[in-house]
Amino acid sequence: MSDRRRLAALLPAIVAAAVLAVIVRAVWSLPPEAEGLSVAVSRVAAESGIDNKITVVLLDLRGYDTLLEVAVLMLATVAVLSLREDRDALYRRISERAAPVLAALTRLLVPLALVVAVHLVWVGAVRPGGAFQAGAVLGAAGILLALSGYARPQWVGRGAMRSALAVGLLTFLGIAMLSIVAGGELLEYPEQSRKTLILVIEVLLTLSIGASLVSLFLSSASEGPKEAGR
Amino acid sequence: MSLLEHLPVLAIVVPLAGAAMAFVTGPRRSALECAATSVLTLVPVLLLAARVLDSGPQRYAVGGWGGPLGIVLLADGTAALFLVLIGIVGMAVTVYAAGYFPTPDEEHPGPGHGLFWTLWLFMWASLNALVLTADVFNVYVCLELVGLSAVALVTLTEGAEALRAGMRYLFASILGAMTYLLGVSLLYASTGLLDMEMLSSALKTPSVASSTGLALMIAALLLKTALVPMHFWLPTAHAAAPSPVSAALSALVVKGSFFVVLRLMLDVMPPGHLGGADTLLGVFGAAAIVWGSVQALVQTRLKLLVAYSTVAQVGYLFLVFPLAGAGGAVLSSAFLGTGVHALSHGLAKASMFLAAGVVLKRFGHDRIADLAGVARRAPVLAATFALAGVTMMGLPPSGGFAAKWLIAGASITSGDWWWAAVVVAGGLLAAAYMFRLLATFMASPGDAPEPAAPLRVVRTEWVPLALATASFLLVFAVPVVTQLAEAGSVLARVGGVAP
Amino acid sequence: MTVWLPVLLPAIGGVLTFAMGESRSRSRVAINLGAAAASVAVVIGLTVDAYAGRVATSTVAMLPGIGLTLSSDLLGLLFAAVATVLWGVTLVYAFGYMSHAEDRARFFGFFALCIASANGVALADDLVSFFLFYEVLSLATYPLVVHSGTGEALAAGRRYLYYALGGGSALLVGVVWLTVLAGPVSFAPGGAIAHVAAQAWELRAIFGLLVAGLGVKAALVPLHRWLPGAMVAPAPVSALLHAVAVVKAGAFGMVRLVNEVYGPELATSLGVAAPLAALAAATILFGSVVALRQDDIKARLAYSTVAQLSYITLGVALCSPLAAAGAVAHLAHHAVMKITMFFTAGSLAETHHVKRVSALDGVGRLMPITMASFTVAALGLAGIPPLAGFFSKWLLGIGAVEGGQAWAALLYVTSGALAVGYMAPIVLRAVRPSASERVEGPESDLVLLWPIVAVALLTVLFGVLAGVPGSPVEWAARAVAPSFVGWTP
């Protein structure tokens, strides 16, 4: 091992140690107690009547963060879609592999998954849950359908799937803009229709997140390395 | 409440919705959709800039909350300047890309299954969002949006080289984003605040944790801005990307993270609490100017030359920090110079990458040694490189000259004349690598047959020429830039630009 | 507004020339000649106004507190007139000379841009505006130097850039520094910075930087080395740019610097004028002596230019009114004389492929009119009355004596003798009977011949009519008079 390589191996360790030292020193210096914004958030939560303070932060106080986060997810999906190997043969192989047992299981699980997803969306307003969790369940159902041959993997990138992927972000944006039309600022929900609007966003987000996960899964199908053994 | 007050969000929401719509409409119609969105994005940006010029900084409390609980968008003069840069280059990229990428059909939807347009609008939206936000955590989300779209756009080029470059870029991006977020968490733990303007007053009494947090955030942003010695990921990524993407990356993306550095260093951090950080950034900047230029000088590929030139030109942006400490006229002159440099380099660098794309398409390669005779065969391309080159060298009447004049003036006024020496040396080095290229263009082409290129590709060469001309004549736009800079929070503090 | 036209008209002409492309040569001729004629008309109009005391000034906002300002003062107009009038004449010559060359759109486009920036240099009202046009001029010349695209041309271009950009950097630092100390510096006859509170060493250092920057174009030794190399450019470029517009921009800058930035008094009291004068004197001797030994005609002319440019620099560095007037007059006189010679050299190369002094034998018989014109210019350069060169040298010499610096007068005389030394062989060889079989061959093509005769005639007219209002001598005296309090021509 040359000196250069040895140095190259040592450098990451030095950097990591330095980072560790810097963080530890900073953490150590912090006072043991700090309120942060918790009191202020509690006050707002009490006024708005939503118990889950994290939900208040995510959807109301910092709803704009969440809007951009939805954009991040859609963007990542689009990015992965742009990288996919689009070959019918590839998709056919996925469907053909479907085993009867899997198909039976799918028939059983998918309806259940749908119910769970709906439930998760609904309770999101009061308890842990919401669009991301529901979307994950929905996505799992979608993947099952594709693997068992009930849904065709070629649909990745087709019109309906694209619409499903985008509808969450578009709805979120639309409702955000709606509050402007109603005379408020962006994402300032009108008081009377607040709950309904948030529910609409959550439902359609669930659909988009589910579609995202299915797309992510299916678009990473490949035929393996072209030059195997290199 | 008039619609004009919502201009900041329109500048973000319109391209974001446009991105989603372009995805839904599919590859064949998305170019048209993107063009329409580009226009609709540019309009609020220009109106916003006019409004800032007219009535000063605009604050927008998203959700009606405002700080410290909510997120505030701040469109001051500095932000407006960067928005305008993003808008102009963005529009150019859209127009250029329409001619650059082949017309999509069923068989060939274009690179990345025709998803360029969606990804590009995502990038535009996230850059606008990044520049407008005044919330340190929201910056993190915007940085991730920018990084994701950038990596995806780089890998639209087929082949292992682009994938490798894209992955390097992605890993650098992940390291940067996570370090930034770590910094935010320490800063929040120490102050309980995320809003930049509120942080600015809270930080008048800094603590170990808040200083560490800010240092981590800035270090992360330096990685994203590719300041030497953290530039390793930039040249390959910018060179491997499709040319319209290279233009956006070099002209806009590095400026986006630099903008946040500017905000943090000059707005959020109280003056006088920078420690040695300001000098250190200046030294890195000087090193970048020298190292980037020397690397550009030895490159054999056109796009790599242009990419290393970005590494060098980014260095100039950081000379403002050691000068800022002097305050008053020195700060105002250096700050204005930095703004002008960001604008002029953005225009010129975009034009160079776009022109390099046409070179690639027309001549089938970008080996500098084999580009003799470009001045005769493709005079528009040669003119583009010449005009943009004048900006790189900082010769009049380009924006680069105005920037150098202002920064060198600030440096001499402050007594720290060595920054002026760096600026002058950087101009000479830029002349060396640009004239190496231009001399090749001027050389006799020999007898090699002229390659034929489709007319729609050749026509795209007017877009970079327009950008290059704008950067060449930018000194005459400095009065407007000055007005914008004076509407920025930094110069408002020192009472504007002294004549 | 009119004051912008001498810059804008050639610039627009240049851009249109680019835009029209290579093939449309008729439109190219029309546009360039049109722009030249219009520019000449505008400069004449401005001059008439300036003689009547009406000086136009116009500013476009630029950097904070600094505008791009042009002003039609007599001194600037003299240079602008020389550049613009000779541009028109050279265009005629160049259309003939370049009729079969490649890349003509590029050539004439940059040619026009050079004149636009030379006019900018001439009319700039302040140091920053001057610097701006000076640098544009540097850049616009490069494509003309490397026009042929050969290795030799590219190498000459590279050397030109080293000097031009290095000098430009020195100039930039000097101008920034001075602006930081004194604020924006507008040219003012008699000096603009006498009131500035600054250390003497700072002002001396700045003077040094500015001289280094201007000295490149003015070809002061040791910054002259790019000039002979740049002769690889096509003849019209050598004629107009490397004898008139570009190099005179440097010499003209010296006039502005000494007379209108520092002012003769401050330049003398700071002790910066004397070293400049010494450097210019050395350059005169050096250029003249080296010219003696050049066999290549264009190289000989180039070294002659090196020497003659320093006539101007020395004249202004003597800080005496008559010498300054002589210097400014020489700016015009040398222009017409040297352009005649370069036209001739171009025609010799084009018509008979003669490029060396040693190959000139007998050419004078084939091209009597061309060589007669050359002879007029050569006599003028040597300072033979009543040709143009005599009067500027006379003023320079008298001024030197009046300023108590008789050594400079002696130098001018010596250098005149040396000029005879390097010009005489060209004329004598041309009229000598040919040893070879060169007995017949054409005179210069008409389109080349007319410009040669025209500029040679100017050499005569400038001399014969030296006392008439509007002649370079009288114009120059008026132009420098305000710099010297209490002196009237």
Add this chain to the structure above:
Amino acid sequence: MNPATLYPLAGAFLFATGVYGLLARKHLLHKVISGNFLGSGVFLVLIGLAGRSSAESPDPVPQAMVLTGIVVTVALTALALALIKRYHTATGLTTFDPVDEEQL
């Protein structure tokens, strides 16, 4: 040593491990996992520091930041994996440099 410092310190350690892995490890999947270490480290710091609130429940703002951060990290990981897969298909490599490939 209370939870309010234990979690952040553990987070710091995770983060440093991630930094080391991202810089030192050659295999691309190792790099991705290191990237996730970075994320987990930051989230631990955030959660731990949120616990310093004296109110009945921890500060919700850092918790919301963590939730957002998780989604972003998922998105980044997805793209990284897709890139690696595509790269592997194109070149058969699992590292940037074929030289490292042989050493693994």
